Amino acid sequence: MNRLVGFLTDLELKLFQFKSFGDNLTFIYTEKLDVYVRIDFLKMELVMITSPAELWKCLCSKAGLELKLGKGKPGRDADIEDALRLALNIPDNALSLEAWLRNDAALPNPTVSTETFLIEVLKSQSGFARMMQDILDLLIEANALQASNQLSVEFKFDEVNDPIKATLGEFRETVQRTQSVLEKRPKLPKSEVMWSLSGTLRKFIPNYLSSRPPENFPAVSPIKKTGHQNVDTQLRAITELVSAFRELWLKYGDTRRQVGQAGCSELLSDETRSQLIAATDFWDIGxxxxxxxxxxxxxxxxxxxxxxxxxxxxELSKIEWSHIWIENTFKELLDILNLPAWRRRHELYSVWVGTRMLAVIRSVVSDVRFHLVDNVLSFAFGGSRLATFNWNNKQYDVWAELRSALVGQSSKRKKGIQPDFRVLQVDISKSSGLQTTYVLECKHYLNASKQNFIQAAADYARSCPQAIVHLVNHGPADENTLRENLSPELQARTKFIGDATPLKELSEKVVSESIRNALFPGVSPESDLAETQPVQTLSNDLEAIGQGFVGYIQLEWDDTLDDMDLSLQMISSSGQVINTVDFRNRGAVDASPFSCFDCDVRTGPGKERIDISRWLFSRYKVIATNYSRTGMMTSESLRCQIVIGAERMQLHFPSKLSGTSIEWHIAELVVCNGIPTVKVL
Known part of the structure; x- marks a missing residue:
């Protein structure tokens, strides 16, 4: 402790602001270095995040990142550095990310701030978050088919003694926690903090707004220094705060009038609206x-x-300043990077690829049975039967890590093959290899290993002569070059898929489409929705999806009905309603639940609409209610339009239901792999 105090004295540290983390951490401002430092008095440890380079160094140390192996080979976590180098446009000839960051910090005008760098680190893990969400979506699907609703999941990896095991609720909590941290961004103060600061400062102005303030948002000029370091630091922070608000306002308009008009939109959250309207009240001027x-x-x-x-x-202690945001977020990011799921994300990648296969099967076949042992769905290295489905009057089993005999000679395998996943057409009179109709092998290589990839594909194709073999790699894989090195009789049944990342799959669906074509040839994605496609054609007055939205739901009724209400429920895996967007709770499009109700119409003819900007939940339910209880709901008087991307569906009130009904449960939206499927109720 004495050594630490002596070090602080040498730096001429001055107490600036206290920020508690269990009463052990204190922020201190040092005039000599003009930086903020954090002291952990519990561990007697001084942590200095003075630059992007220091943040990266601290992150590598605290998270135990493995960037390099012996002889300069890429380490297990080299993909993080590669992603950051790409995001920051770092030249290939730069020795390392840390070296480039140090050189950048030494420039008169550095191109990367600590805050910006941390945001890029968070963005670099968006693929991991997407992978976890996709796995969760499949688990929710599996859980919905079980009577017990007590599903747990287990991931057993090769050469690992402690598998990852969690209940569905625990896994969901991990996913939500991960997404919450990775989506963290610096936030401007809320309305009450803004106006508290403004009120304190305005009382010192003798003739406030004696002249007309500017309508635009000019750059903020520095405030004259007082010669007192602590006060000058506060005044500089105030100018930075005003600059940040003006940057926000300029995103919505060039003048206060334009920003004020934008702030009246009910599609924005209350917090954002209040921040925009502050421009018309000259908050920054005061x-x-x-x-x-x-x-x-x-x-x-x-x-x-x-x-x-x-x-x-x-006043200023109420605000989460940049250095505090960096410290809080850095600490939470470390917690994520130390999760077992993140530490074993490369192994979980194969599970993710397997869930893409199961998701395709679920989208085509309605009767899929997941096999649980004591309510546990196990992805086990030793082999586990995951699911069973029927197709064309034949039974198929989906297995993980099922071992079967090796056919022919191999330089990599001696007796057997054990691909990550396979689908068997069940016939107990045949061997596992002969029953296998599809093989799915997953690799998480930064660069394709030509020999390993070719040998694996050849071994699997020879040993499973009736199977289509897909080898999927997280990194690149040159399909043509790899296939050319296979014997001609194996080439037609083998496919190599490279750069198969969760984010790329979300937009391009290369893995899913390849699996679909292998398992269900001739079945297109459009055919999956055959049971739920609209019977009646859309009217010509269909409204377009707004910019920045993924879809909308619109309820329409004629003058025989009065106050109809549209609602969108968000459903948990246990079937409980966890949120509802309707006339009571309008929601928001720039914050959870990323769905917003437009306006409450109480007379017919009328329309009510809910816009959706992001699929945050895995299951939604659309309901219409005859609130006024006047008139009768009929197929002629009431309809609902569901528009999702290019999919457009129009549903009329079912004639089989009683017109005196008060509620119409219209449809469920089940989101899997980021894509919603409409199920008419």
């Missing part, structure tokens, strides 16, 4: 003028620096 008056009065000795510091500290 804050800046008040801060300049304080500077003037300190210089003229009308106010004491201590009084001003204490007054401003009361």
């Amino acid at each position: 804050v800046l003028e008040g801060a300049r008056v304080l500077s003037t009065q300190i210089n003229s000795e009308e106010l004491t620096p201590a009084d001003v510091f204490n007054m401003l500290n009361t």
Whole structure:
């Protein structure tokens, strides 16, 4: 402790702001270095995040990232550095990310700030978050088919003694926690904090708004220094805060009038609306003028620096400043990077690929039975039967890591083959190899291993003579080059799929389409929705999806009905309603639940609409309610349009239902692999 105190004294540290993490951490401002540091008094450890390079160094150390192996070979976590180099446009000839960051920090005007770098680190893990969400979606599907609703999942990896095992609820919590951390971004203060600061500063302005303020948002000029470091630091923070607000406003318009009009949109969250409307109330003008008056009065000795510091500290301590956001987010990111799921994300990649296969099967075949042992769905290295389905009057089993005999000679395998996944057409009179109709092997290589890939594909294709073999790699895989090295009789049944990442699959569906063509030749994605396609044609007045939205739901009724209400429920895996967007809770499109109700129409003819900007949940339910209980719901008087991307569906009130019904449960939206499927109720 004495050594730490001595070190702090040498740096001439001054107490700036206290931020508690279990009463062990304190932020301190140092005038000599002009940086913020964090001291963990419990561990007697000084952590200094002074630059992007220091943040990266600390992250590598605390998370135990393995970037390099012996002889300069890429380490297990080299993909993180590669993603950051790409995002920051770092030249290939740069020795390392850390070296480039240090050189950049030494420039007169560095191109990357600590805050920006941390945001890029968070973005680099979006693929991991997508992978976890896809796995969760499949588990929710499997759980929905079980009567017990107590599903757990187990991932047993080769050469690992402690498998990952979790209940569905625990796995969901991990996924949501991961997404929450990776989506963290610096936030401007909320309305009450903004106006509290403004009120404190405005009272020092003798003739506030005596002249018309500018309609636009000019750059903020520095406030004259007082010569008192702590106060000058606070005044500089105020100018940075006003600059940040003006940057926000400029995203919505060039003038205060334009920004104010944008702030009236009910599609925005209450927090964003209040921040935009502040532009029309000249919030920035009052804050800046008040801060300049304080500077003037300190210089003229009308106010004491201590009084001003204490007054401003009361207001500014309510704000999560950049350095505090960095510290909080860095700590939470470390927690994510130390999760067993993240540490074994390369092994989980094969599970993700397997769930893409199961998701395809579920989208084509309605009767899929998942095989649980004591309510546990196990992806086991030793072999486990995952699911069974029927297709064309034949039974098929889906297996993970099922071992069968090796046919022919191999330089890699001696007696057997054990691909990650396979599908068997069940026939107990045949061997496992002869029953196998599809083989799915997964690799998480940064670069394709030509010999390993070719040998694996050849061994599987020879040993399973009736099977189509797919080898999927997270990194590149040159399909033509690899296939050319296979014997001609195996080439037609073998496919290599490279760059198969969760984010790329979300947009391009290469893996899913390849699996679909192998398992269900001739079945197109459009055919999957055959049971739910609209019977009636859409009217010509169909409205387009708004920019930035993924879809909308619109309820329409004629003048025989009055107050109809549209609602969108978000359903948990246990069937419980966890959120509802309707006339009572309008929701938001820039925050959870990423769905927004437009307006409540109480007379017919009328329309109500819910816009959706993001599929946050795995299951939704669309309901219409005859709130006024006047008139009768009929197929002629009531309809619902569901528009999702290019899919457009129009549903009329079912004639089989009683017109005196109060509610119409219209449809469920089941989201799997980021794609919603409409199931008419």
